[in-house]
Amino acid sequence: MRTVRIWFQKIGTARFISHLDLTRCMSRAIHRAKIPLWYTQGFNPRAFLTFALPLSLGVAGERESVDIKLEDDGPSNEELVVRLNEALPNDLPVLAVTEPVMKPGKIAYASFVMLIDPEGRDADTLAKEVTGLFRRESLVVPKHTKSGFVDFDIRPYLDRVEVLPIEGKVEIRAVLPAGSEMNINPHLLLEAVQRELGLELYAQIRRTNLYDGQFHEFQ
Template structure:
């Protein structure tokens, strides 16, 4: 058995395929590609696949990770991406397949890019909002209670650019220990600044504890 890490992008309209649907898509895509993948050995064997981090509906991504296993220890990874891409629905593109370097639990941060259709008008307000030292967000807990949390200390890094539209790059905690969703921060900001403003988020990287791309 060989562990294999697949890296892929989810772009264009594929951002409207939910995480649950993405899992189904991947299973079928792996079956179509006719790779010698490992199935679980339970009563109902199913294709083994684990994702690093669910991607919210509506987000595109430049850097997604799914781990699978090949039955054969010595299986080559050459040509795996090509086979997968030939069998992919629109918007799914595999760019690397390799043996995992770190465990998926080493995922600590994710980097996002948000683009606002604002004509560049929101940049200053957004800069002020993000640097204000306190960003309280209402979050639903698993029990269904609404809890207010301050996410300002969680913002690892951000930068802003304004042209035809304002672009925000932001690094936030992601993984088993803690995850902060960028859309919560943005929605909070827009609810005060410009509730009608349309924006789009891309997850650009998944990072380990050293803030290096998770490999």
């Protein structure tokens, strides 16, 4: 038995499927690809699939991963890529299959790109307004917790945020805490922009990478 890490993208319409549906889709693709997946033992056997920090609904992912266990050495990593891409939809392309290096529990940060359509407003002006907003001494937003919504100051977590006007739109590049200890959803930044600047904005969000506590790329 060996464990492999499947690297894939969640793009296009696939970004609107839930994590549960993603798990089902990946399980069925593995079955169609005739990959010798290992199942847990016991009364209700289940396929071993471990996703690293599942995405929020509507957020695209450029470098996602899922760990699976194979019953035996099975096909080569290169052959696994070919078989999975034949079985998965185009919006869930597999990029590579590797041996796991880091445990998902080591993830501490995630990088995002948020592309805002200013809807008729000047992109340069809006970019300056958003930059000024993110540089305030405090920026309090409602954050959902297990006990309900609480007022949460996101300003201490915005040191690695850059705002740029690009081709008539505004791009926000952010590295935010992610993982079990602290998690800042990029939607909180957009909610702050809409509420504080009095705007209704259309934005696309994509997660570009994951990192450990020392900002080493998740491998």
